[in-house]
């Protein structure tokens with residue numbers, strides 16, 4: 001590279017860095033001062049995110065403050081502002097642009113995803129309406145995939161499996177049964193490619209954010225060529241999507257899978273270019289694989305630590321529900337209140353991380369306490385003060401599997417404490433117009449997976465341990481411990497095996 005080009009590149013990088021790290025919010029900022037302080041605090045946030053939030057919270061008396069992170073600066077506001085965020089539309093407190101920028105969707109997927117977000121519309125409408133019809137397929141795929149994943153080696157009674165890795169694979173396979181049908185969901189090459197796409201997207205995006213915009217496209221091209229990106233799964237998906245489109249040309253209409261629903265909503269230019277359609281399938285895979293596998297893993301680790309009598313109580317409720325409805329249906333799943341409670345408690349206790357409701361301010365925002373945050377900043381709400389509020393949750397530091405099923409019994413309200421019910425005290429799925437539309441599918445899939453697991457297998461922590469392994473924390477994300485394994489023993493001749 002000629003010296004003048006090198007100097008010009010360095011000048012752009014340094015100017016960009018000063019711009020990125022300068023605090024123009026007028027609010028206090030946690031961590032060190034100036035660009036170096038920003039970079040050191042952002043690096044610290046990778047391992048000590050919670051500590052930095054607590055530091056800002058106590059130092060600034062619960063008032064909003066700015067926090068440098070590896071994804072740029074975020075202004076943290078108190079839980080009293082949750083309703084303000086819930087009720088706002090995208091013209092003031094914008095969610096799509098914030099996701100676009102945070103995940104660098106223009107590079108990691110394509111700019112069409114948020115400009116015309118019909119994958120969210122499909123999830124909210126067709127997919128949610130069709131949940132009942134997906135149940136038999138999800139049950140069958142759960143049955144087959146768990147039999148493969150949990151079979152003990154010949155001559156052994158139990159299998160010890162690395163849980164998170166196994167759940168990612170199971171969720172990818174079972175979700176893609178509904179997304180694409182039997183052949184692709186059992187195609188190991190496709191599953192590997194789609195998991196790799198979902199796993200690399202966030203780290204790629206965080207790295208891109210540190211570079212000026214003009215460098216991001218070539219940088220993403222280099223990274224994804226070296227470590228994998230959407231190209232590989234798109235190549236595997238294309239023949240399937242082309243054959244669905246060819247069937248439609250011949251007048252053979254289908255509405256069996258989520259990709260059929262996507263085709264029904266796709267604009268002509270995406271029908272003419274199935275690579276664009278394939279990216280929608282990848283987008284939904286990205287949104288569903290990790291979220292559901294994270295929650296499934298946390299929940300199974302807690303189930304594995306329960307006493308045999310608690311587990312039998314959950315099994316009895318599952319069997320009663322299935323017997324009363326003649327098998328898996330939307331109604332029988334809704335009767336599994338103990339499983340539902342474990343999922344909601346998992347969401348309360350771990351959430352997806354330390355910050356929720358990330359949004360970008362399009363216009364200046366006046367908070368409940370009168371503080372004004374200028375336009376152009378990302379805001380978020382710390383999840384802990386909400387999900388661990390002792391005035392809402394009794395003994396919040398305790399993980400209580402039956403917290404919500406007990407409340408449902410006491411209050412005789414069947415909706416209020418359900419896994420998919422969102423409110424200002426439970427922000428796992430976000431709030432307002434962008435609240436997760438996939439939560440009903442996730443709940444159906446996770447309840448089928450957990451109930452099948454409990455009826456057909458005994459699950460315990462290795463060496464008789466009763467303590468759930470500590471979760472892994474990276475930046476603001478809280479994930480199950482990737483090293484945690486469980487011992488799985490097939491239950492033979494026990495009640496409930498017919499389901």
Ligand code: HEM
Pocket residue numbers: 095119120123284287288289291292295352357358428429430431432433434435436437438439441442
């Ligand atoms: C336990 C599992 C899941 C969790 C915890 C979760 C969480 C979230 C969260 C926090 C948001 C952003 C909400 C906001 O900012 O207000 C979101 C959005 C979204 N999720 Fe999920 N999700 C899950 C499963 C799924 C599944 C299975 C699908 C699809 C089948 C899905 C599709 C979407 C879509 C399309 C959006 C964007 C909605 C919009 O922008 O209008 N999610 N999800």
